[in-house]
Amino acid sequence: MTQYLPALFGGMMLGLSAVLLFVVNGRIAGISGIIGRLLGGHQVWINAAFVVGLFTGPLLYAAAYGRFPEVTIASSWPLVLFSGLLVGGGTRMGSGCTSGHGILGLARFSKRSFAATATFLAAGIVAATTMGLLK
Amino acid sequence: MTASAYARIAIALLAGAIFGFGLSLSEMVDPARVIGFLDLASGHWDPTLAFVLGGAVLVAVPGVMLQRRMAKPILDGQFHQPQRANIDVRLVVGSAIFGTGWGLAGFCPGPAISAVSMGLPLVLLFVAAIAAGMVLHDRFLAGRCS
Numbered sequence: 001m002t003q004y005l006p007a008l009f010g011g012m013m014l015g016l017s018a019v020l021l022f023v024v025n026g027r028i029a030g031i032s033g034i035i036g037r038l039l040g041g042h043q044v045w046i047n048a049a050f051v052v053g054l055f056t057g058p059l060l061y062a063a064a065y066g067r068f069p070e071v072t073i074a075s076s077w078p079l080v081l082f083s084g085l086l087v088g089g090g091t092r093m094g095s096g097c098t099s100g101h102g103i104l105g106l107a108r109f110s111k112r113s114f115a116a117t118a119t120f121l122a123a124g125i126v127a128a129t130t131m132g133l134l135k
Numbered sequence: 136m137t138a139s140a141y142a143r144i145a146i147a148l149l150a151g152a153i154f155g156f157g158l159s160l161s162e163m164v165d166p167a168r169v170i171g172f173l174d175l176a177s178g179h180w181d182p183t184l185a186f187v188l189g190g191a192v193l194v195a196v197p198g199v200m201l202q203r204r205m206a207k208p209i210l211d212g213q214f215h216q217p218q219r220a221n222i223d224v225r226l227v228v229g230s231a232i233f234g235t236g237w238g239l240a241g242f243c244p245g246p247a248i249s250a251v252s253m254g255l256p257l258v259l260l261f262v263a264a265i266a267a268g269m270v271l272h273d274r275f276l277a278g279r280c281s
Contacts, residue, residue, distance in 0.1 A: 004186045010161025011190025017154040018191070019198030024146045026208030026215050029154065031245040036269055045136075049144045050151035054245065055252040057155015058164065069159040071250050072167035073257045075240045084247075084261040086236025088268020091244060093276060094229025095217065098243045099154075101230070102188060107195030108216075115222045116230040121173075123234025128173030131239060 018104045021050075030100025032091035094120070143210050155249040161187040164250050166241025173238045 018029040025046070031054075038047045062068045073080065091097040094116055096105065101120075105113020158164045162183060171181030207213055237243050242261050250258045 004183065007161045007163075007183045007186035008190040010157040010159070010163070011187035012194045013153050013157030013160065014187070015191040015194025015198065017150045017157065018195050019202075020146065020153070021150040022208070022214070023198060023202050023205065024209045025143050025150075026211040026213060027147075028216065029150060031154075031243075031248065032265075032269075035244060035248065035265065039266055039269055040273075046144050046147045049147040050154075051248060053148045053151020053153075054155040054158075054249040056152045057157070057159050057249045058253050060152065060156045061159035068253055069162060070165045070167070071253060071255060071258065072165055073240070073255070074167065074170075075257075077257060077260060080240050080242075080257050080261050081264045083236040083240035083242065084264020085268040085271070086232050086239070087243060087261075088265035088270075089272040089276065090229050090231070090233030090236060090268070091265075092229070092269045092272040093225050094231075094233055095219075095226060097233060097245070098237070099245050103191045103195050104199070106192050107199045110217070112217070112219065112222055112226055116226055119227050119230035120234030120237060123231045124173045124238035125175060127235045127238025128170050128241070129175050129238075132170075132174040132177050 014099070014103055015107075018099070018107075022104065028100055028104050030096045030104070032088075032097040033095075033100055036092060090120075139210050146210065154245065158246050158249050161190075163187055164246045166246075169237070169241040169243075169246075173241070 021027050021029040034047045034050050037043055038051065058068055075083070087097070094101075096113070096116060098120070101113040101116040106117060162168045168181060168183050171177065171179070172184035174180075202214070240261065244265055247258055247261050247265065251262055
């Protein structure tokens with residue numbers, strides 16, 4: 001089980017970050033929402049600050065552990081492009097992604113977020129399993 | 136800007152850094168780990184993502200219980216919460232589209248944007264595609280269909 005401790009601690013930091021933003025600033029930490037507001041020119045400073053903070057994540061990790069985290073992308077560039085379009089359009093239509101719906105939405109016992117999380121997990125499983133079988 | 140506006144920006148920066156570090160520590164910044172969880176037929180299923188989501192909710196639930204006892208957030212006049220309560224077609228269809236994209240390449244918005252600082256071309260392409268997908272949605276699909 002100890003091999004999953006970094007995942008558990010890392011996950012707890014995601015929760016801590018979301019709670020900090022909610023309790024202090026009164027805002028839901030939804031990454032797709034933050035990007036959407038940045039693109040729309042709404043509350044630019046505060047959303048840009050969160051994104052700059054996100055950028056520092058791998059750098060702080062490298063400072064602490066002496067190496068960058070692994071990022072292994074097996075997909076071709078057209079697939080990366082296509083999936084990015086789906087992620088952008090889908091999160092906009094569904095009002096959130098793995099952070100807003102998946103973390104704070106579940107913790108708020110939001111019916112909408114339970115439905116969204118169940119749906120994107122199921123769709124993700126179908127897509128990844130299908131891709132795996134086609135390989 | 137007022138002093139509390141500067142303080143809110145500092146909190147957003149700190150929250151972003153904690154979130155980004157958490158994504159690196161939990162290895163969710165790596166699409167291979169995400170696909171390892173979502174691909175059920177690989178023969179070597181990777182439960183990491185469940186521990187990450189579990190850890191996050193474990194902290195967020197008491198945080199929300201605390202929030203519900205507060206009249207207002209520390210640095211703002213009111214909590215800004217989603218007002219919609221009903222499960223509609225857009226929520227479900229949008230989440231299904233998002234989930235499909237997530238499962239195809241293993242990236243969702245947080246990890247992809249966090250990994251921008253590592254400068255990998257495919258990550259930059261993915262983030263540009265997210266932005267393009269949002270703009271295309273707002274231009275062509277934003278009309279209410281439910």
